Amino acid sequence: MSLFVAEGLVKRFDALLATDHVSFSVEPGQLHALIGPNGAGKSTLVNQISGLLQPDAGRLLLDGQDITRLPPHARVAAGLSRCFQVTSVFKGQTVLDNLLLAVQAHAGSSFHFLRRRAAEAALQDQALALAARTGLAEVLAVPAGELPHGAQRKLDVALAIAARPKLLLLDEPMAGMGPAESAEMVTLIGALRREMAILLIEHDMDAVFKLADRITVLVYGKVLVSGSADEIRGHPQVQAVYLGTETTEATHA
Numbered sequence: 001m002s003l004f005v006a007e008g009l010v011k012r013f014d015a016l017l018a019t020d021h022v023s024f025s026v027e028p029g030q031l032h033a034l035i036g037p038n039g040a041g042k043s044t045l046v047n048q049i050s051g052l053l054q055p056d057a058g059r060l061l062l063d064g065q066d067i068t069r070l071p072p073h074a075r076v077a078a079g080l081s082r083c084f085q086v087t088s089v090f091k092g093q094t095v096l097d098n099l100l101l102a103v104q105a106h107a108g109s110s111f112h113f114l115r116r117r118a119a120e121a122a123l124q125d126q127a128l129a130l131a132a133r134t135g136l137a138e139v140l141a142v143p144a145g146e147l148p149h150g151a152q153r154k155l156d157v158a159l160a161i162a163a164r165p166k167l168l169l170l171d172e173p174m175a176g177m178g179p180a181e182s183a184e185m186v187t188l189i190g191a192l193r194r195e196m197a198i199l200l201i202e203h204d205m206d207a208v209f210k211l212a213d214r215i216t217v218l219v220y221g222k223v224l225v226s227g228s229a230d231e232i233r234g235h236p237q238v239q240a241v242y243l244g245t246e247t248t249e250a251t252h253a
C-alpha cells in the first residue's frame with residue numbers, strides 16, 4: 001500500500017485551474033520529488049497537502065486514512081509534518097529551547113508515568129538527539145535568530161521531524177543557500193530518508209537528482225510525467241519544458 005496518495009486533486013482560482021486533476025503517490029521509504037517551472041502549481045499543491053488550502057475535488061490518503069478534510073494540526077498528528085519555505089522557529093529562543101518546545105509539543109502522554117525530573121531529563125535527551133541528527137549540536141546556546149541561514153533551515157527540519165512524521169514535506173529546503181549549505185542539507189535529507197518517506201519540492205535540480213527515488217513533474221497545474229530519476233532525466237518532454245536551456249524558468253531552476 002502506498003504511504004501517501006493524492007487522487008484527482010482539483011483547485012481553481014476563479015478561471016485559473018491551478019491544480020488540474022493531480023494524482024501521484026509516495027511509497028514507504030521513498031523520497032519523491034515534485035518539480036516544475038515557476039507557476040506550475042507546486043505551492044498550491046503543497047498547501048492542499050498540508051491543509052492550508054482545501055481542494056475543490058479529489059482526496060488525500062495518508063497510510064490509508066483520508067486526511068482531505070483534516071485541519072493542518074490534525075494532519076501533523078496523523079503523521080504528516082511540513083517544513084516551510086518561511087522559517088517557523090522562535091527567533092529569540094535558543095536552539096535548545098526551540099528543540100525542547102518541539103519535543104514537548106509532540107511528547108503527548110508518553111512521559112506521564114515519569115516523575116517531573118525524569119520527564120525533563122527524557123525531553124532533554126530527545127532534544128539533544130535531534131540536535132545531533134540535524135547537525136546543530138555545536139550551536140545549542142545560540143538564539144535561533146542569530147544562526148546563519150543554513151543552520152536556521154536545519155532547525156526547521158529538526159522541528160518538523162520532532163513530530164516523528166511518517167511523511168516529511170520539505171518545501172524548497174535549499175532556497176537561498178550557497179553551495180556549501182546546500183551540500184550539507186543534501187547530506188541531512190539523505191540521512192533522514194532512511195527513516196521516513198519524504199516529499200521534496202525543490203528548484204535545485206542537482207539536489208533533486210541526487211536524492212529522489214521518484215520525480216513528478218508539474219506543468220500548468222497538471223502532472224506531465226511521474227517516473228524514476230533516470231526516466232525523468234531522459235524524458236524528451238521534460239527536457240523541452242523544464243530542463244531545456246531555452247526558457248527563463250530553466251535558468252532559474
Ligand SMILES: Nc1ncnc2c1ncn2[C@@H]1O[C@H](COP(=O)(O)OP(=O)(O)OP(=O)(O)O)[C@@H](O)[C@H]1O
Pocket residue numbers: 013016018036037038039040041042043044045
Ligand atoms: N491565492 C491565489 N489566488 C489566485 N491565483 C493564485 C493563488 N495562488 C496561486 N495562484 C496562481 O496559481 C498558479 C500556480 O501558482 P503556484 O504558486 O502554486 O505555482 P508554483 O509552481 O509554486 O510557482 P513557484 O515555483 O514560482 O513558487 C499561478 O498562476 C498563480 O498565479
